[in-house]
Amino acid sequence: MKERLPLLAGVFSVMALSNAIVPVLPSFAAGTASQGAVYSAYFLGAFLLVLPAGYIADRVGEVPLIRAGLALTVLSGVLLALAGSPLVIFLARLVEGIAGGLFVPAALAFLNARPDHDRMSGYFMGSLNLGLLLGLLVTGWLVTFGGSPRDGITFFTWISVIPLALSLVVRPQERPSPAAGAEPAHETRRRLIRALQAYFWLWISAVVLVGITGAVTALHPEFTDLPPGSVSEQIALMNVATIASVMVTSRVSLPPVRTIQVAAVAMAGGVALTFYSMWGFLVIGWLSGMVMIAQLSFLATAGARQGVFMGLFNTASYGGMTIVPFIAGFVAETGGFPAAYALTAALALLVAATVGRCGCRSPAAQF
Numbered sequence: 001m002k003e004r005l006p007l008l009a010g011v012f013s014v015m016a017l018s019n020a021i022v023p024v025l026p027s028f029a030a031g032t033a034s035q036g037a038v039y040s041a042y043f044l045g046a047f048l049l050v051l052p053a054g055y056i057a058d059r060v061g062e063v064p065l066i067r068a069g070l071a072l073t074v075l076s077g078v079l080l081a082l083a084g085s086p087l088v089i090f091l092a093r094l095v096e097g098i099a100g101g102l103f104v105p106a107a108l109a110f111l112n113a114r115p116d117h118d119r120m121s122g123y124f125m126g127s128l129n130l131g132l133l134l135g136l137l138v139t140g141w142l143v144t145f146g147g148s149p150r151d152g153i154t155f156f157t158w159i160s161v162i163p164l165a166l167s168l169v170v171r172p173q174e175r176p177s178p179a180a181g182a183e184p185a186h187e188t189r190r191r192l193i194r195a196l197q198a199y200f201w202l203w204i205s206a207v208v209l210v211g212i213t214g215a216v217t218a219l220h221p222e223f224t225d226l227p228p229g230s231v232s233e234q235i236a237l238m239n240v241a242t243i244a245s246v247m248v249t250s251r252v253s254l255p256p257v258r259t260i261q262v263a264a265v266a267m268a269g270g271v272a273l274t275f276y277s278m279w280g281f282l283v284i285g286w287l288s289g290m291v292m293i294a295q296l297s298f299l300a301t302a303g304a305r306q307g308v309f310m311g312l313f314n315t316a317s318y319g320g321m322t323i324v325p326f327i328a329g330f331v332a333e334t335g336g337f338p339a340a341y342a343l344t345a346a347l348a349l350l351v352a353a354t355v356g357r358c359g360c361r362s363p364a365a366q367f
Helices: 006-021 024-025 034-062 064-083 088-112 117-144 151-169 183-198 200-224 230-247 256-276 280-298 308-333 336-359
Strands: none
Touching: 006 064, 006 117, 006 151, 024 034, 024 117, 034 064, 034 088, 034 151, 034 183, 034 230, 034 308, 064 088, 064 151, 088 117, 088 280, 088 308, 117 230, 117 280, 151 200, 183 200, 183 308, 200 230, 200 256, 200 280, 200 308, 200 336, 230 280, 256 280, 256 336, 280 308
């Protein structure tokens, strides 16, 4: 457990710090354009790093990337807590995203190569969503009770020091997996290309279904016009449902294609429900947890070296969080909210129609 605890605590602190700025964005940037840039800088940094991090993890091992990601997380928190210049704030968020892009695929690759990967992926995704949830809520509560907008960032920066210290006990040579050793670069590239081709529709499903969670989150504040505190609490329902879902579904064996097809159809209904009621967030959160666990469980069987797979998985996820909310926001601005929600639901149905083409129907090949 001493090897797993730093990873679970680490993903909690990385995600909590990344979300701590969300309720107080107006205090860090003036105007919606600047606020959008500060918010998106995190996802840009993560998107650019997750695939290279997975590639490097397969070549030199995961532990150096885990430690580097946690160290940069602490640094980014310090910069955000002290920064006054809009440029420094933007760059700090970019560093924060780079830190997450290094840590998350490396930590997932470390855990997904272990015999207990199903249970541990559930704990990992649960910790990830718990971090997102508390980063949002704790910051809002601190401000509500008279604290500074930077108090949440300062609090979670101090929390991030704990997994950084704990990561010093993680030793690559103790892992019961051949993935700990180095790998020739040409072999890693070959596996990357094969995985991209063989599981193309699996990656597309991650782009769309993870992106839908970002789309309904981005649309909700303007759509409802509720106070920030109420909006945060309603959106938090999605994280609560995802935590419960990953803890339950990680203990059962789910066929990847069938699970994604059923979840995609149901998620289209969840998007429609969100248009009328906040309870749609519970549906979407539960289904997204099911899909992530099914995908991770399948990828764990695809080969001992998990860096490439986790790099592609996280690239697809962060890509979806960047692309789908942008498309939904553009449609809402030009065609209205009903059109934006309808398009988002249609994208879910598109996944249900196409994911059957994925090679995931057959037993995973050993890459």
